[in-house]
Amino acid sequence: MIDRHSRFLPLAAALVATSAALAHAADPQLGKSPDKDVIAAMTKEEKAALVTGTGMRMPGQPPAQQPPAQQGPAVGETQRGVPGAAGTTYAIPRLGIPAVVVADGPAGLRIQPKRGSDSTKTYYCTAFPIETLLASSWDVDLVERVGRAMGNEVREYGVDVLLGPALNTHRNPLGGRNFEYYSEDPVVSGKLAAAMIRGVQSQGVGTSAKHFVANDHEWNRNTIDVKASQRALREIYLRGFEILVSEGNPWTIMSSYNKLNGTYTSESSELLQGVLRKDWGYDGLVMTDWFGGRDALAQMNAGNELLMPGNPNQRKAITDALDSGQLKEEVLDRNVAKVLELVRRSPSFLGTPHSDAPDLKAHAQVAREAAAEGMVLLKNAGVLPLASPAKLALFGNSSFNMITGGTGSGDVNEAYTVSLVEGLKAAGHASDAALADAYTRYIEEILKKQPAPTIFAPRAPIPELAVAKEEIERLAREADLAVVTLGRNSGEFRDRKREDDFELSAAENTLLRDVASAFHAQKKKLVVVLNIGGVIETTSWRDVPDAILLAWQPGQEAGHAIADVLTGRVAVSGKLATSFPVKWEDVPSSANFPGVVLEGPDPNATGFRAGQARAAEIKYEDDIWVGYRHYATKGVKTAYPFGYGLSYTTFQYSDLKLGAKEFQKQLTATVKVTNTGKSAGREVVQLYLSAPGKAMPKPALELRAFAKTKLLKPGESQALSFTLTPRDLVSFDGASSSWVAEAGTYAVKVGASSEDIRQNASFTKAQDEKVATVSTSVGP
């Protein structure tokens, strides 16, 4: 296994020589001749090259050497020249096959913003809000719009496939990459990921939905074996992917790093052939995650058609296996055919021109609107929206140094970040200059001392500035209102921790309490803004401030978008797509998080494998009882439940009507929502079902559909309608390998959150029904 520090190696000389010898005018050309003729004209080295990427350039590595075009497969990265892209496939010029360029994802395109010595031309991309924020908007059209803007940057910068969206599950708040994922619920994740895919792909470029599947935490991610029941996999972890395949149809899917019930996902034909292709009818391409899995032969056989970023050992393993008969030529050809299908639809093949100049201004506007739509008002004791104009005292490092998104491959190279102080100023609110100055200087000093961040070693958190009590008292006298912003960052390679991360640090607690007591003594209020990428503990301190706005990591327009919501320019309408527990121990997966080491690290391991256990295991004993499925069923109190979010107005739900009393082929439900308050607003309406639960235990309620109203004026109503299909009634029955809808009475619960059901109805189902059967078992 190659490690991250030897990611780029030139293609074997033999390949070039063989290819060159074979080149002649009559070679079939991709797109002009049938794919099968193109494949038939390939050498085995060319085939092996096509199913493995060209390697990955790493800091300190020499640039790839480009063989002369007529000599065969060319080194994609240099040929296509998109520095900072995550990888490319091989070009085979003699057969008319160009390289395909892939780049991260998922909160915006990730490429290098500057190239070579030319500082006049830049290649910045828009940092859109993180997926967790987008999920809190519950707005399918909005997410599709974000996808269109993101996809436009992919196309205009000459990239073929965006490595996103990501939709692993918010199984535990400490998952380091939760910010890259949508929700704890597969319907929200699947529907929004599908919208993102439709948006991106409308621009003529591809997506890679990742990480398939159960890479829900970072700890020992390359060796961990996830032990999960088939029911949990089908209902929770696979379900979002199933929805996005049918509603989004991504060009590609990325297999995950982990093992699943004993087999690497990239080496599992049960998963990649059985579940994905046979059961779901997926006909796109599967690529590995970068350096994922161990055994190229097993990956080829499993139908993991493209190994990324690709290395010579894999190519040798493939050609050796062909020679020895362990790999059948038709299996390799099948995989090559899939890569060719991808190439044929790519802008690189179609010769789509790209400007290197997307409309970043227009996309910034999309990012700003999306960010404001996904913020969640957790608490508001009569303070928001802000009376204008106010003089503010802004506390907290993050007010001045906002966290736009998480770290690792999901980090975007944006041109700028609007801080909260700038956003509020643009909205007409002054903030105390001396305090702002103290924060700015403090942050600059700390940043100066820190080593330059890398993808593997992001910036360390900046300890909260200790503001003297006398200074806070001065501010409480002079300012109208205090805002304390608390920030959190995390990302690839490591999970979060409880101390000073899930929980507030001592310095944050002190700041919060000192500011609250000084401002409250002056009869003035305090607003907390949470600039975070994942769930934190709130119960121990939420009584202290007067309002709490969960701004998530809102992308580059952070300060403007937060100001939009604080001032009421945008009617706050986000709701949680992930529960906030009272305490970490309440999270159902906490009993076995992050797992156990079965065999310690290899002392000789280098690169990204250094320090990783040779074998580790995590048991998903929480089974299907993830998030609200657990809290609602077991009656465990949450700090803020799934689906929760306040508004500046109020809504009344009425007239829930079902299309029939008995479920036949489908059933519609309609409900009326009326704005009963004094300002305009939008409401996220959630439809949950409670199934009879005779044959197997069922959650007290499960989200089956959702919708968001338009902006309703005071007094205005909107009727929303939902269509339930048999798939909305089912649970997975392992014994019969099928999705079963039970006979009995189903309760329909339409609510403003999982704990705030406003309208009830019920329907019956006369008979048990096997709605679908599956061909493969992926778990016990």
Ligand code: BGC
């Ligand atoms: C990440 C993927 C990413 C890939 C390419 C991997 O480390 O897990 O999400 O797409 O790198 O950068």
